[in-house]
Structure formats: C-alpha cells, structure tokens
Amino acid sequence: MSPSRRPPGGARQLTDYAGRVLDVAEAIPRGLVMSYGDIAEYLGEGGPRQVGRVMALWGGGVAWWRVIHADGSLLAGHERAALARYREEGTPMRLDGDGKPSRVDMRRARWTPAP
C-alpha cells in the first residue's frame, strides 16, 4: 500500500471499496487496460460510476491510464499523458482517420484478473 493512495480527506466507508478498486488497478499489467465496468464486475460490487469515483479521488496513486471507458476512449483532459504512457508501454491502439492513435484497442488490450 503506497502512501500516495491515501485518501486526501474525509473519506469514510468508501475507503474499503476504494482499496479493492485500487488493488485491481495496481494489478493491471503493463500494456493492458481494464474498463470501469470491468473492475466493478470483477469485484462484484458497485458499478462503473463508483469505480470512476474512486479513481477520480484516489487514482493518482496507481496506473490511472490503465483504467478507461469500455469503448477504449481515453480519460478526458488527460489524453496527452495517457498517450505517452501507452506509447512507452506498447499498449495496442486504434488509429483515427489521420493515422494517429486515438483510443485503446479494447479487443487486444483488455485484461481480466486471474480468478
């Protein structure tokens, strides 16, 4: 448990759940990703929006760029940083009309934790 994933402030009951979400996020291998819904489904509790909430609050301490939308679109406002990570990790990307990487190729990059 790294210090940086400690809640900034008055976190309450969400802390336990947040811990599980962050555990999963930390377990995502280099070059692969999970969607918010994937994590919620794997945990068997909460939902995509709850996972998104956890990531919004405490995601800074983990590989946040490996947790994205189910359609492979990138985190709004952090596309530049995310693309840089994907490029160095070799994450499978889909190209847009200009031949530039725009979103993650979920067919190849999606990862599921071992049961």
Added chain:
DNA sequence: CGTGTGACACGTA
C-alpha cells in the same frame, strides 16, 4: 427528502 452531477455502460437510431 428531492434534484443535479459524474474519470460509466448500453441500446437504439
């Protein structure tokens, strides 16, 4: 206690 909002997902057009 109702209403609005959000780092979402999905069906439909």
Added chain:
DNA sequence: TTACGTGCCACAC
C-alpha cells in the same frame, strides 16, 4: 461512426 436517452449509484446541496 456519433448522438441521445435511460439505468445505475454515491454524494453534494
């Protein structure tokens, strides 16, 4: 392919 409506759930007002 994108856009919109709806379901979902926690939280701020």
